[in-house]
Amino acid sequence: MKHPVVISSIIITAFVAMVPVVFSDDRREYRQRSVGVAPVSSPTYEEECSSCHMAYPPGLLPARSWKKVMAGLETHFGDNAELDEETFKNISDFLISNSADTSDYRRSRKIMRSLNSDDTPIRISETPYIKHEHDEIPDKLIKHNKKVNSLANCNACHSKAEQGLYSEHGVNIPGFGRWDD
Amino acid sequence: MKNILIGFITASVFTIHSAPVMAENNAANTLMKSYQSHGAMVGNAKNGEKFWNQTFTGKAPFVERSCKTCHTANLKNSGEHARTGKVLKPLAPSVNASSLTKTKKIKKWFKRNCKWTVGRECSVQEKADILAFIKQQ
Numbered sequence: 331m332k333h334p335v336v337i338s339s340i341i342i343t344a345f346v347a348m349v350p351v352v353f354s355d356d357r358r359e360y361r362q363r364s365v366g367v368a369p370v371s372s373p374t375y376e377e378e379c380s381s382c383h384m385a386y387p388p389g390l391l392p393a394r395s396w397k398k399v400m401a402g403l404e405t406h407f408g409d410n411a412e413l414d415e416e417t418f419k420n421i422s423d424f425l426i427s428n429s430a431d432t433s434d435y436r437r438s439r440k441i442m443r444s445l446n447s448d449d450t451p452i453r454i455s456e457t458p459y460i461k462h463e464h465d466e467i468p469d470k471l472i473k474h475n476k477k478v479n480s481l482a483n484c485n486a487c488h489s490k491a492e493q494g495l496y497s498e499h500g501v502n503i504p505g506f507g508r509w510d511d
Numbered sequence: 512m513k514n515i516l517i518g519f520i521t522a523s524v525f526t527i528h529s530a531p532v533m534a535e536n537n538a539a540n541t542l543m544k545s546y547q548s549h550g551a552m553v554g555n556a557k558n559g560e561k562f563w564n565q566t567f568t569g570k571a572p573f574v575e576r577s578c579k580t581c582h583t584a585n586l587k588n589s590g591e592h593a594r595t596g597k598v599l600k601p602l603a604p605s606v607n608a609s610s611l612t613k614t615k616k617i618k619k620w621f622k623r624n625c626k627w628t629v630g631r632e633c634s635v636q637e638k639a640d641i642l643a644f645i646k647q648q
Contacts, residue, residue, distance in 0.1 A: 382592050383592075483595065
């Protein structure tokens with residue numbers, strides 16, 4: 331008669347004991363998920379793409395957009411960015427399996443929510459969410475700021491961009507300083 | 512004992528310093544041989560220099576294009592990506608030990624940059640000449 335009580339107390343104790351373990355393991359990742367975007371986790375992608383520009387986190391565009399970007403590497407925003415077959419496949423797979431529509435990080439979710447299901451932007455800076463987030467910043471601080479040039483140059487102002495963190499706390503606009511809404 | 516130690520240190524310093532140069536020669540030499548097997552003459556650095564400074568016509572906003580557009584006229588200087596402004600390491604092996612150390616990389620950039628700058632792939636002779644010029648820097 332006593333057995334069920336004993337067994338259930340053992341089970342309950344085990345679960346209670348596991349709670350702090352589960353939380354401490356996931357806490358850092360949870361924090362990042364709730365504020366940022368998944369940082370780049372492919373050395374090949376990082377090396378190949380950052381020769382010319384910051385290696386944008388794949389969680390900033392949906393898979394359909396990345397497919398379109400990769401299909402046009404010969405005329406990549408006015409540059410030739412052709413890749414050999416093996417590298418092409420490696421990078422395509424990485425982008426597609428880590429795209430915004432597969433991610434539950436905060437920025438990815440916000441970007442996806444701002445897009446219609448058939449929108450296929452190939453510029454992160456043209457997604458409604460990113461446009462909206464920057465619409466109060468005058469051109470002289472981005473476009474006409476020689477040290478920034480374009481919204482595409484994320485890490486010129488977002489000092490933690492490469493860690494996938496884009497909150498205002500990490501913003502430092504060259505020649506201007508911090509930006510607070 | 513002291514002499515042996517000094518000798519050993521000198522030897523290791525030489526080994527460390529000569530390693531990147533060896534690698535540079537290997538990658539550049541391998542490609543040079545391959546260009547020759549495809550009909551090129553031995554790379555001529557003078558011709559390579561002429562090519563480096565030659566201007567080609569492209570689409571706006573970069574109507575005038577040359578190697579110098581991004582890499583500057585002095586290969587010992589850092590360059591700057593014309594469109595993104597990203598700083599490019601100097602191409603001169605004398606100041607950048609990692610330059611010309613990987614055949615795959617050299618091939619990739621010749622293909623991309625010739626297409627952007629000249630509007631077509633470079634011939635094996637042009638590549639041999641440019642390579643000979645860069646090696647000298």
